[in-house]
Amino acid sequence: MTTRANTRWGTLVLILAMGLSLTAQTPAPAARPTPAPKRATPALVVMIVIDQFRGDYVQLYGKQWTKGLHRIFTNGAYFPLGAYPYSGTVTCAGHTTIGTGAYPRTHGMIGNSWFDRESKKSVACTADAAVNSVPFGGLPGVEHHGPKWLQTTTFADELRNQSAIPPHIASFSLKARSSIGMVGHAGDLVVWEEDNGKWATSSAFANSARPDIDAYAKAHAVYAQYGRVWDRFMPPSSYLFSDEGVGEVKNDGGAITFPHPQVRPEGKPDQTFVLNWERSPFADEALADMAITFSDNFGKTAGTDMLAVSFSALDFVGHRYGPKSHEVQDILARLDAQLGKIFDTLDRRLGAGNYVVALSADHGIAQIPEQVTALGLDAGRLTAASVNTRIIDAWKPFATDAASPIASGNGSDIYFTPAALAVLRSTPTARQAVTDAALATPGIAKAYWGDDLALANAGDDAIRHAAILSYSPGRSADLQLILKQNWMAASTGTTHGTPYGYDQRVPVAMMGFGIRPGQYLTSASPADLAPTLALLTGIILPRAEGRPLTEAVVR
Numbered sequence: 001m002t003t004r005a006n007t008r009w010g011t012l013v014l015i016l017a018m019g020l021s022l023t024a025q026t027p028a029p030a031a032r033p034t035p036a037p038k039r040a041t042p043a044l045v046v047m048i049v050i051d052q053f054r055g056d057y058v059q060l061y062g063k064q065w066t067k068g069l070h071r072i073f074t075n076g077a078y079f080p081l082g083a084y085p086y087s088g089t090v091t092c093a094g095h096t097t098i099g100t101g102a103y104p105r106t107h108g109m110i111g112n113s114w115f116d117r118e119s120k121k122s123v124a125c126t127a128d129a130a131v132n133s134v135p136f137g138g139l140p141g142v143e144h145h146g147p148k149w150l151q152t153t154t155f156a157d158e159l160r161n162q163s164a165i166p167p168h169i170a171s172f173s174l175k176a177r178s179s180i181g182m183v184g185h186a187g188d189l190v191v192w193e194e195d196n197g198k199w200a201t202s203s204a205f206a207n208s209a210r211p212d213i214d215a216y217a218k219a220h221a222v223y224a225q226y227g228r229v230w231d232r233f234m235p236p237s238s239y240l241f242s243d244e245g246v247g248e249v250k251n252d253g254g255a256i257t258f259p260h261p262q263v264r265p266e267g268k269p270d271q272t273f274v275l276n277w278e279r280s281p282f283a284d285e286a287l288a289d290m291a292i293t294f295s296d297n298f299g300k301t302a303g304t305d306m307l308a309v310s311f312s313a314l315d316f317v318g319h320r321y322g323p324k325s326h327e328v329q330d331i332l333a334r335l336d337a338q339l340g341k342i343f344d345t346l347d348r349r350l351g352a353g354n355y356v357v358a359l360s361a362d363h364g365i366a367q368i369p370e371q372v373t374a375l376g377l378d379a380g381r382l383t384a385a386s387v388n389t390r391i392i393d394a395w396k397p398f399a400t401d402a403a404s405p406i407a408s409g410n411g412s413d414i415y416f417t418p419a420a421l422a423v424l425r426s427t428p429t430a431r432q433a434v435t436d437a438a439l440a441t442p443g444i445a446k447a448y449w450g451d452d453l454a455l456a457n458a459g460d461d462a463i464r465h466a467a468i469l470s471y472s473p474g475r476s477a478d479l480q481l482i483l484k485q486n487w488m489a490a491s492t493g494t495t496h497g498t499p500y501g502y503d504q505r506v507p508v509a510m511m512g513f514g515i516r517p518g519q520y521l522t523s524a525s526p527a528d529l530a531p532t533l534a535l536l537t538g539i540i541l542p543r544a545e546g547r548p549l550t551e552a553v554v555r
Contacts, residue, residue, distance in 0.1 A: 041537045042513035043299035044346065044355040045159075047182055047308040047529070049095060050335065051175075051315035052496070053361035054323055055082060055505030061329050064238055068339020069332065072359055076511030077552035079524035082360065083506065086469035087482065087499035092125035093470070094362025094506075094526065095181030095310060099154040101530030101544035103469045108151035110472050111497075112177060115408035115415045117474075122408065125149055126176045128204065135200040136191075136209050137217030143194045145176035146204030147185045151472075152543045154184030155530040156306050162539050165303030170294060172287050173310035174278055176202075178362070182308035189213065189294060193283075197222035197274040199290075216293065220286065222277060226269040230280045231259040232326070233333045241324040247370035249320040249493045251276045258326060279316040281334040287311055288338040292345050299350045304537050309342075310362075311335055320493045322368040323502075356513040356536060360526040361506035368494045372486045379486035382443040384411040387481065394437035398423055398430040411489035412497070413477035414438075421478055425451070438479065443487035448480045466499035508549075516554045524549060 058073055058080065065073075072078075084094065086103050088111055096102075096109040104110045109125045116123045128148040133141025153161070156169050170189040173179040179192045190205040191213070199217045201209075232239070243257045250256040252272045253264060262280065264273050277283060291309045298305040314331045321327040346355050372379035388409045395405045405420030416424060424431045431449070438447045448467050453476070458465035467480055488495050496503045508524045511517075514536045527546030534541045535548040 038351075039302075039354060039513070041304045042354060042356045043301075043304065043350050044295075045155075045304060045306045045533055045537065046342075046346070046355060046357045046512075047098065047306065047533075048339070048357060048359040049098060049173075049178065049182065049308075049310040050359070050361050051091060051178065051310060051312045052318045052363060052365050053314060053332075053506060054364035054502065055080070055507055057323075057328075057332060058507055060240065061332055064234060064329060064333050065336040066340075067336045068341070068343050069336040071340065071343060072357060072509050072511045073507070075517050076357070076359075076509050077515050077518055077520060077549070079508040079520050079522065079549070079552075081521060082508030082524045082526065083501070083504040084363070084527075085466060085504070085525060087463065087466040087480075088470035088497060089363035089499070089503040090497050091175060091315070091362050092177040092181060095178045096125075096150065096154075098358075098360055098362070098526045098529055099156065099182045099184060099308075100152055101155065101527050101534070101541050101546040102152055103527060103545050105469050105471055106152055106543055106545060108149055108472050108475060109177075109181065110470055110476055111413075114413070114475055115477070117407075117415070120407065123149075124177070126180050128202075131202045131204045133194065133200050134202055134206050134209055135194070135198050136213045137199060137221060138214070139196075139198040141194060141198065141200045143176065143200065143202075145180060145192070145202050147180050148204075150180075150184060153541075154182070155533055155539065155541060156183040156187065156308070157185050158534070158539050158541055159304065159306060159537060160186055163303050165301050167303055168295075168298050168305040169308075170291075170298070170306070171308040171310075172290050174283055174287070174312035175310065178310035178312065179308075182310060183306070191290065193222070193278075195274070195278075196271060197269075197277070213294070216290070220289070222274060222286070223269045225262060225277055225282050226273060227261075227263060228282060229259050229261045230282070230330075233281075233330050233337075239326045239329050241326070243326040245322060245325055245368065245371060246374055247368035247493070248322060248325060251279055251320070256321075258330075260327075279313065279320065281313060281331055283313045283316075284311045284331070284335050284338055288342055292342060296349075299346075299355060311338075318365045319490075319495060322371065322494050323365050324367065324371070353513055356515060356533065357511045358529040358533060359507065359509045359511075360529060362526075363496045364501075364503045364505055365496050366486060366488060366494050366498070366500075366502050369486055369488065377486065378484065380443050381491060382411060382441065382483070382487060382489055383491075384409055384489060387411050387414075387438060387441050387444065390437040390441050391434050394433040395420065395430070398427060398433070412481045412483060414479040414481065416478045424478075434479070438481055443484050444481050445484040446482040448482070450476055450478050450480065453480065463499050466504075510549065510552060514554050516552050518552065520549070520551055522551060
């Protein structure tokens with residue numbers, strides 16, 4: 001018998017008290033049934049983000065997986081219609097949405113960077129000059145990252161604030177914006193790689209380097225990976241499509257096709273070697289090993305701990321090789337094995353039914369434009385200069401001086417100078433002229449003014465609605481341009497950041513404690529994961545906009 005639970009937060013206490021069993025719409029038989037939970041809450045919450053994991057990869061490449069990815073999509077609760085509802089589909093926005101259960105309009109992390117009107121320069125979403133790098137392994141730290149710009153709390157923050165037993169919280173990624181986005185303002189261990197092979201945290205999370213992490217970083221130095229060869233993980237016949245697709249961009253000093261040796265012409269590691277290492281499965285191996293090593297004491301109390309891992313290699317590889325490449329397939333096949341190691345380790349330490357896994361991605365990726373045009377479809381590349389030039393020319397009849405009206409423009413986000421913005425707001429003809437000029441640029445589909453988006457009136461325009469969910473007053477651009485499908489400002493390879501399905505659609509899946517296995521053909525968002533974890537752990541999220549995935553929860 002199927003019972004529909006009222007998902008409003010006001011009824012959650014009643015749901016917990018009555019112990020209603022919520023049955024999935026289309027449950028699939030579980031190959032490995034989850035043991036009945038023996039605890040009131042999970043011993044451990046595991047948040048896994050696979051950077052740039054398109055939603056259709058499960059159908060395209062799922063037959064290549066036999067370990068961790070296979071397990072969660074086969075034996076867990078899988079929502080194949082999972083998608084972000086907003087337009088700014090980039091790493092910082094996605095990780096923070098997963099971490100908070102809120103959308104960019106609420107959590108404020110609207111992009112990987114934006115133009116700060118006060119300082120008149122671009123700022124990274126985790127930039128904070130007031131904090132210092134805390135490096136591991138003896139190398140000097142140079143970056144300054146923290147949660148300064150985050151405008152709400154994460155699930156991890158509330159777990160720490162509301163738990164009777166203080167939780168252990170750890171987060172690992174190559175990217176600071178990923179590691180911080182998943183946990184927010186605090187954590188025992190919040191680690192990223194400073195793009196030069198050095199693992200680090202910052203004084204926002206720790207005053208000094210932990211000796212055990214320091215020793216680990218020295219014993220597992222990235223530079224010690226020099227000389228390894230990235231070759232195919234599976235038999236060549238297992239891969240779909242071509243190993244030399246049109247428009248693919250090879251690693252620096254390497255080849256487009258397999259194998260990809262991790263070497264340099266000078267015979268020793270350098271900065272380019274580190275960048276190539278980041279674009280290899282060896283980076284994911286390092287993250288998985290760190291997560292396993294430093295979560296050894298997690299889940300050992302009557303409370304709930306949290307482990308978050310964002311695997312970054314797929315994103316670095318996908319930008320260069322595209323979604324149909326052998327490299328993307330190989331990264332996923334190897335990551336399947338790494339996740340299998342993590343799950344098997346947690347099974348031994350905690351028991352399969354005593355921890356819960358939430359898995360998603362921060363965004364998808366577009367196909368390489370040259371591959372799209374080869375099929376006879378519309379696609380292309382534009383430059384920020386092409387957009388800015390048209391806007392400046394349209395502005396000239398209304399200008400009072402020779403200064404450019406644009407303070408910052410990257411091809412999609414246009415920030416105007418205060419003087420120009422005052423004229424544009426008071427002179428409808430000037431505003432219309434600029435709008436028309438932007439829309440006349442090849443590759444531009446729609447133009448939305450920030451003050452219109454602030455009114456939150458989308459009407460029947462689905463793309464405007466997506467833009468509203470990404471709009472943060474005072475932080476977002478004055479004029480937001482939406483590119484046409486399969487068009488991008490990237491000069492090579494491919495990218496993301498649009499309100500189209502290939503960027504918005506990502507997997508949403510859960511497994512373990514309190515989760516009913518099955519495939520659920522209901523709408524879902526990565527923003528739903530934090531509210532579901534909150535339900536399972538008895539935590540209240542004050543500003544969540546996602547919903548608990550109650551159809552997949554066993555109570």
